[in-house]
Amino acid sequence: MLNDRLDRLSDYPFRRLAELLGPARPGDLVMSIGEPQHAPPPMVAETLAANAGGWGKYPPLDGTPEFRRAVRDWLTRRFGLPEGLVDPDRAVLPVAGTREALYLIAQVACPGAWRPVALLPNPFYQVYWGAAVMAGAEPLLVPAGPEQGFLPDFESIDPAILDRTAIAWACSPANPQGAVASLDWLKRAVTLARRHDFLLCVDECYSEIWFDAPPAGALQACAALGGGLDNVLVFHSLSKRSSVPGLRSGFVAGDERALAAFARLRSYGGASTPLPVIAAAAALWRDETHVEQNRALYRAKMDSAEEILGGRFGFARPQGGFFLWLDVGDGEAAARTIAEKAAIRVLPGAYLARADEDGVNPGRPYIRVALVHDLDTTRDALWRIAAVLEG
Ligand SMILES: Cc1ncc(COP(=O)(O)O)c(C=O)c1O
Known part of the structure; x- marks a missing residue:
């Protein structure tokens, strides 16, 4: 059963x-x-209270224009992206925490007709494994130990396997090891994803907790390569950045085709974020203090x-x-x-x-x-x- x-x-x-x-x-x-x-931050309770009228409405799955613009502005500022690279209405979707998004995205990326490969670093955030298995993919563990600088070397994988790959997860800064992918590492991963046509999902939910220099991001790699956001999604969360794990709020940004498919899937099985939460989230993405x-x-x-x-x-x-x-x-x-x-x-x-x-x-x-x-x-x-x- x-x-x-x-x-x-x-x-x-x-x-x-x-x-x-x-x-x-x-x-x-x-x-x-x-x-x-x-x-x-106190602005969470204040914004929730000021938007309490929203509890009486079913929230739209794609949030509000204010939220999507706040995210677009933050991504552009934080990663030095060219104006216009991130279309707030096509390249940004709110999610109820990145866990559900990192899980559900596998259902979008993995074809139903055959059993694709899903690449995961080893060690890794366990949701990637569950996502791959439940989407009917074959998880392939890519070593991410001290010999690899704690980041998976996707380029070391046989090209024939990469051709069967539908999705790859990477995490930077990495949970659990704390390694940060360089811009060069990200550019090589993006190039590989495009060459073999898989969806590169970069979990950047720790990107704001750094000690020497702000970590590079995968959208920054797209910008550095020139062109658009094809084959790349980034996952960001307020849980760590703003210390609100209970708010359940994050976003996914990147490849517009993948996000249109993701929005369609989520209209059946996704949790939309309540409007007062979306308002608080927009305020948090606008604040760096x-x-x-x-x-x-x-x-x-x-x-x-x-x-x-x-x-x-x-x-x-x-x-x-x-x-x-x-x-x-x-x-x-x-x-x-x-x-x-x-x-x-x-x-x-x-x-x-x-x-x-x-x-x-x-x-x-x-x-x-x-x-x-x-x-x-x-x-x-x-x-x-x-x-x-x-x-
Ligand atoms: C690597 C990583 N990704 C994603 C998440 C999910 O965070 P949230 O669902 O709160 O956004 C966590 C939470 O611990 C995490 O460690």
């Missing part, structure tokens, strides 16, 4: 973590989930992490995002000990990766630690983690 593809989705990371550690105990500090705990403040908080926490863990446990300062990806030898054992002795929950890296053809799970030696709490809480937790790991 049920879809047997679901059998391949039995190992969602947080279900496995609950099995490993049992339920969280009172007083446990949760550093396993990338759920920002910084205070949301709160983003700069947010970034400064993350930078202070990364500085602390470097001070407390630097030179130990494979610590490498990430270029972006808010995760530490620590090489502790055996991530599951370390997560168990840290939970028992320090009352802190972190995620074993193995749960964010899959075994390769040689049976090796590249995430196995790691733990992922989310620096989502305030500075004092984070510093205290990192000292406790260091003490436990030092044993």
Whole structure:
């Protein structure tokens, strides 16, 4: 009776973590989930209240012209895009958080008539796997370990396989490793997607949390290559940028044909964003002050992490995002000990990766630690983690 593809989705990371550690105990500090705990900007509550009349309306799937223009203006400013590259009415769609969009897009990209290949980095954000499997694609894990600079080398894949590829996901700054794709990397990925005609989906939801220089984006790569946005979609979220994971608001921008198809699919199965939320989202995309403040908080926490863990446990300062990806030898054992002795929950890296053809799970030696709490809480937790790991 049920879809047997679901059998391949039995190992969602947080279900496995609950099995490993049992339920969280009172007083446990949760550093396993990338759920920002910084205070949301006051403009969220204010704009929601000012637009409360919108709760009485079914929201349009494509949001409002104000929202789409706010996004177009932000993309153009942030990535230095030429005026006119992003048509707000054809190249931008609001989504109810990027998770649903990163999942549903596979239904758009994967043909029904044959079984295409879907490329995913390994380790990776687990939604890509579920999306590929449920769309009837064959997931191909592309190594993204230290040897690859923690980014997948799509160019290393056999061209015959690339010809059968319908979709590829990439994440920059990467969850979990914090690596940032250069403009050159993005240009090469875009060129490859066009040569082999697959849809390149670049998950840029951590793009505003950076420490030295703002990460490049895939639309910027399109601009640098000249021409339009063919074969490329970028996924952006307010969850991390503006510390509002509960608002469920993001957008997808890029290839107009893919977005027209996506809009058609979403009119059947997508969650449209309530109008008061769309108004708050437009206000947030128009404001950078709160983003700069947010970034400064993350930078202070990364500085602390470097001070407390630097030179130990494979610590490498990430270029972006808010995760530490620590090489502790055996991530599951370390997560168990840290939970028992320090009352802190972190995620074993193995749960964010899959075994390769040689049976090796590249995430196995790691733990992922989310620096989502305030500075004092984070510093205290990192000292406790260091003490436990030092044993
Ligand atoms: C890499 C990555 N992509 C997408 C998401 C989804 O975020 P949201 O649905 O809140 O936009 C997350 C959330 O943790 C993430 O880590």
